[in-house]
Amino acid sequence: MAVEMRKxxxxxxxxxxxxxxxxxxxxxxxxxxxxxxxxxxxxxxxxDAGWDVSANIRIEIVCNDALAHQVADNMRKKYYDNYAMITYIADVEVMRSEKF
Structure with a gap:
């Protein structure tokens, strides 16, 4: 099984x-x-998502290293000051790497 690294x-x-x-x-x-x-x-x-104002979402993006860091930096610049937001980047092994 061939795997490749992505973020x-x-x-x-x-x-x-x-x-x-x-x-x-x-x-x-x-x-x-x-x-x-x-x-x-x-x-x-x-x-707790008890009402729309307190609802949170979790977004996952599998991509290459450069894009992951670019998107994270763009979100930091645009959203961090005004919204509750955390981001983290992890190494993952993927199959069907052409999808990412």
């Missing part, structure tokens, strides 16, 4: 900015992503 960029943020993030991803060269609902507690308190 997994994970973003956890407010659901209210999902549509804008999707537009930004397209402009920044992201070709695919997965979005799921997320709940938890952090520096901005409990985010």
């Amino acid at each position: 997994l960029l994970t973003v956890i943020t407010e659901a209210s900015i999902e549509r804008q993030l999707i537009k930004d991803f397209q402009q920044w060269g992201v070709t695919g992503y997965t979005i799921t609902d997320a709940r938890g507690k952090g520096s901005r308190g409990v985010r």
Whole structure:
């Protein structure tokens, strides 16, 4: 089984900015992503999705190293000051690497 290395960029943020993030991803060269609902507690308190204002999402993007860091930096510049958002990048092994 052939595997190749890619980066997994994970973003956890407010659901209210999902549509804008999707537009930004397209402009920044992201070709695919997965979005799921997320709940938890952090520096901005409990985010339990009990109502739309407190809903969070988790976005996962598998891509090359350069794109992962570019997207993370763009999000830092555009969103960090005004929205609850964390990002992290991890190494992942992928099959069907042509998909990423």
